[in-house]
Amino acid sequence: xxxxxxxxxxxxxxxxxxxxxxxxxxxxxxxxxxxxxxxxxxxxxxxxxxxxxxxxxxxxxxx
Amino acid sequence: xxxxxxxxxxxxxxxxxxxxxxxxxxxxxxxxxxxxxxxxxxxxxxxxxxxxxxxxxxxxxxxxxxxxxxxxxxxxxxxxxxxxxxxxxxxxxxxxxxxxxxxxxxxxxxxxxxxxxxxxxxxxxxxxxxxxxxxxxxxxxxxxxxxxxxxxxxxxxxxxxxxxxxxxxxxxxxxxxxxxxxxxxxxxxxxxxxxxxxxxxxxxxxxxxxxxxxxxxxxxxxxxxxxxxxxxxxxxx
Amino acid sequence: xxxxxxxxxxxxxxxxxxxxxxxxxxxxxxxxxxxxxxxxxxxxxxxxxxxxxxxxxxxxxxxxxxxxxxxxxxxxxxxxxxxxxxxxxxxxxxxxxxxxxxxxxxxxxxxxxxxxxxxxxxxxxxxxxxxxxxxxxxxxxxxxxxxxxxxxxxxxxxxxxxxxxxxxxxxxxxxxxxxxxxxxxxxxxxxxxxxxxxxxxxxxxxxxxxxxxxxxxxxxxxxxxxxxxxxxxxxxxxxxxxxxxxxxxxxxxxxxx
Amino acid sequence: xxxxxxxxxxxxxxxxxxxxxxxxxxxxxxxxxxxxxxxxxxxxxxxxxxxxxxxxxxxxxxxxxxxxxxxxxxxxxxxxxxxxxxxxxxxxxxxxxxxxxxxxxxxxxxxxxxxxxxxxxxxxxxxxxxxxxxxxxxxxxxxxxxxxxxxxxxxxxxxxxxxxxxxxxxxxxxxxxxxxxxxxxxxxxxxxxxxxxxxxxxxxxxxxxxxxxxxxxxxxxxxxxxxxxxxxxxxxxx
Numbered sequence: 001x002x003x004x005x006x007x008x009x010x011x012x013x014x015x016x017x018x019x020x021x022x023x024x025x026x027x028x029x030x031x032x033x034x035x036x037x038x039x040x041x042x043x044x045x046x047x048x049x050x051x052x053x054x055x056x057x058x059x060x061x062x063x
Numbered sequence: 064x065x066x067x068x069x070x071x072x073x074x075x076x077x078x079x080x081x082x083x084x085x086x087x088x089x090x091x092x093x094x095x096x097x098x099x100x101x102x103x104x105x106x107x108x109x110x111x112x113x114x115x116x117x118x119x120x121x122x123x124x125x126x127x128x129x130x131x132x133x134x135x136x137x138x139x140x141x142x143x144x145x146x147x148x149x150x151x152x153x154x155x156x157x158x159x160x161x162x163x164x165x166x167x168x169x170x171x172x173x174x175x176x177x178x179x180x181x182x183x184x185x186x187x188x189x190x191x192x193x194x195x196x197x198x199x200x201x202x203x204x205x206x207x208x209x210x211x212x213x214x215x216x217x218x219x220x221x222x223x224x225x226x227x228x229x230x231x232x233x234x235x236x237x238x239x240x241x242x243x244x245x246x247x248x249x250x251x252x253x254x255x256x257x258x259x260x261x262x263x264x265x266x267x268x269x270x271x272x273x274x275x276x277x278x279x280x281x282x283x284x285x286x287x288x289x290x291x292x293x294x295x296x297x298x299x300x
Numbered sequence: 301x302x303x304x305x306x307x308x309x310x311x312x313x314x315x316x317x318x319x320x321x322x323x324x325x326x327x328x329x330x331x332x333x334x335x336x337x338x339x340x341x342x343x344x345x346x347x348x349x350x351x352x353x354x355x356x357x358x359x360x361x362x363x364x365x366x367x368x369x370x371x372x373x374x375x376x377x378x379x380x381x382x383x384x385x386x387x388x389x390x391x392x393x394x395x396x397x398x399x400x401x402x403x404x405x406x407x408x409x410x411x412x413x414x415x416x417x418x419x420x421x422x423x424x425x426x427x428x429x430x431x432x433x434x435x436x437x438x439x440x441x442x443x444x445x446x447x448x449x450x451x452x453x454x455x456x457x458x459x460x461x462x463x464x465x466x467x468x469x470x471x472x473x474x475x476x477x478x479x480x481x482x483x484x485x486x487x488x489x490x491x492x493x494x495x496x497x498x499x500x501x502x503x504x505x506x507x508x509x510x511x512x513x514x515x516x517x518x519x520x521x522x523x524x525x526x527x528x529x530x531x532x533x534x535x536x537x538x539x540x541x542x543x544x545x546x547x548x549x550x551x552x553x554x555x556x557x
Numbered sequence: 558x559x560x561x562x563x564x565x566x567x568x569x570x571x572x573x574x575x576x577x578x579x580x581x582x583x584x585x586x587x588x589x590x591x592x593x594x595x596x597x598x599x600x601x602x603x604x605x606x607x608x609x610x611x612x613x614x615x616x617x618x619x620x621x622x623x624x625x626x627x628x629x630x631x632x633x634x635x636x637x638x639x640x641x642x643x644x645x646x647x648x649x650x651x652x653x654x655x656x657x658x659x660x661x662x663x664x665x666x667x668x669x670x671x672x673x674x675x676x677x678x679x680x681x682x683x684x685x686x687x688x689x690x691x692x693x694x695x696x697x698x699x700x701x702x703x704x705x706x707x708x709x710x711x712x713x714x715x716x717x718x719x720x721x722x723x724x725x726x727x728x729x730x731x732x733x734x735x736x737x738x739x740x741x742x743x744x745x746x747x748x749x750x751x752x753x754x755x756x757x758x759x760x761x762x763x764x765x766x767x768x769x770x771x772x773x774x775x776x777x778x779x780x781x782x783x784x785x786x787x788x789x790x791x792x793x794x795x
Contacts, residue, residue, distance in 0.1 A: 018373075018431070019372055022430040022431070030423065030529070034533060037536050040544070041536070051547060051554070054554060077468065077470060078404075144650070144654055148646050153645060166569070169565040170560055193584070213562060458736045462723070465729055466727050475795065478723065489780065492744075494747060497769060
């Protein structure tokens with residue numbers, strides 16, 4: 001690896017951690033957000049089913 | 064003779080709560096409408112809509128034949144509002160306050176009109192004093208002068224008696240009586256007896272819905288207060 | 301879209317867009333990973349500072365300057381930034397619609413669009429800041445682009461703080477609509493002003509020279525991937541919020557009668 | 558007894574509302590004294606902060622930024638209090654009951670805020686010069702800094718009026734105003750600070766930084782004031 005070639009590649013190694021950190025962090029942020037939304041969706045759907053039961057009960061009492 | 068106020072299916076929704084729900088009524092000119100109902104029945108919301116301070120969610124409302132949704136500004140010339148807060152600048156003198164509103168309404172020869180109103184509410188001798196130094200009764204009287212500065216055809220009263228001692232209430236009633244001819248009044252008050260005595264038409268609201276509406280003759284006071292107890296019961300449950 | 305014929309329409313989720321929301325997220329994820337791979341394998345490295353000494357023959361090309369890996373962040377940095385601006389524009393559009401029609405549905409759309417914009421601005425800040433750290437050796441410089449994204453992030457945070465401080469739904473949505481419209485006008489001005497005033501202290505390093513074919517392709521793929529991802533997340537979040545509102549409305553209805 | 562109403566022109570409404578604000582201020586002098594004293598205190602804090610730097614710190618470079626920090630925080634204080642009188646006795650509703658174009662309220666209130674801020678600046682800027690710039694020799698045409706001051710004040714007080722109308726009836730109102738005000742006003746602040754610093758330092762390239770910055774700041778003012786004018790009706794009657 002003659003010096004010129006070495007210099008050509010000189011910035012690759014030191015910059016690697018930053019590149020990895022950039023992509024990883026960004027991917028993480030997006031993932032966390034999607035997970036939070038999906039979990040919220042599940043919770044609301046659960047509430048919805050409870051409500052539906054309550055409505056069914058009410059309707060049953062009415063007749 | 065055109066009705067002072069006509070509303071059709073007037074509603075106001077805050078988020079999912081229907082504060083006022085499909086109110087339709089007609090108030091002839093010169094009438095005195097008292098609105099009764101428990102807290103949260105929508106009395107003040109209805110009053111604020113009729114006095115163009117808040118926009119209705121649905122339905123129509125006409126004041127002196129002017130539609131409040133399309134032409135609110137034109138309707139405002141005919142409106143006066145007296146409420147428990149005086150809408151007067153505490154750091155301006157009585158005269159400056161009235162002059163301010165007179166000029167904003169575009170009253171011709173405003174100084175004359177201001178003097179006339181100050182005389183009517185017997186505050187002419189205090190016209191150069193700052194409103195902050197006025198007593199509650201005097202402030203309320205000045206507030207009447209402010210509300211009548213543009214000679215409105217419809218005057219709204221939003222619990223005007225709160226904080227007034229009996230003597231101030233007496234003077235207040237005299238003033239209202241003296242300014243009565245040719246004007247329509249709409250009052251929201253918790254004082255059942257007083258509201259019933261002064262009114263020519265009564266409206267009872269509960270949870271935004273109209274429970275009873277009609278000229279006073281239709282109600283005998285005893286039956287009326289009974290009806291009111293029921294609505295209060297229904298409203299608060 | 302929403303049929304308001306019912307006496308009082310319950311807040312309901314979107315119609316056709318929801319069906320494709322899931323696929324959009326999937327497609328977005330797939331495309332961005334392809335873009336990620338292309339960035340490293342397919343697109344050629346960018347030339348950095350020139351090397352003193354004889355040019356070397358690498359992969360059929362005469363190379364005479366340092367090959368930069370850090371430039372690879374650009375492939376995700378630019379799409380993410382564009383999507384964050386796009387989401388802000390959407391929020392502004394829905395806010396205008398809300399002010400015209402006072403329909404709460406548009407207020408929810410604006411809120412969700414702002415959320416998406418915030419998420420993507422955070423991503424932009426991360427990638428941009430790391431690139432600055434390596435490229436100029438400092439964690440933060442008042443470089444026009446970075447400052448603009450910082451201001452965008454601060455305004456969106458202010459938007460949500462404002463929403464938190466008001467309880468009345470009607471007043472809250474009017475005020476947030478106004479703030480979001482102001483943000484939509486303010487941020488481009490911020491970008492323009494910070495860029496056009498020659499800041500004497502620090503020369504603006506503009507390296508994005510021409511893009512070769514393969515680089516353009518990679519950016520394109522990443523771009524489409526990010527847009528799909530953004531849209532999909534928007535619809536997903538929108539459905540979740542609307543469902544929560546619907547549940548709340550049903551609860552109120554049940555309590556009443 | 559009957560009264561004839563002639564709807565006054567917008568300019569008359571504007572004059573009446575402005576006179577109301579000025580009359581109130583002459584009587585109480587509340588805004589000017591509180592903002593003036595506050596500005597003085599900020600100067601004292603600057604003095605303490607920079608006291609120990611001896612000559613190492615070149616005050617010339619820093620004073621432009623200091624001056625604008627002073628103006629931002631003083632205007633924040635003034636804007637927070639600008640709607641107190643309206644809210645105190647529900648006077649805002651009294652004004653809303655009058656048949657007038659709501660944006661006139663914005664114009665009148667913005668003008669009064671601008672005038673109060675300018676009045677405070679007339680006192681504090683010379684004081685600032687006295688405290689910080691007498692030790693060093695600023696560029697010869699440094700008096701030109703009056704221009705960015707004027708453009709900046711109009712911008713800040715104008716947009717600030719709209720923002721203070723929003724935050725006046727939210728909880729935690731003064732924090733809320735700062736949180737909204739600083740990011741939105743950043744471009745104007747950046748442009749004015751650069752212009753002021755350039756003119757105070759008076760280096761040879763100062764003019765071709767000063768004029769573009771001033772122009773951009775003026776552009777910002779025009780766009781944002783128009784936007785505030787359009788949006789004000791929604792905000793005030795919310």
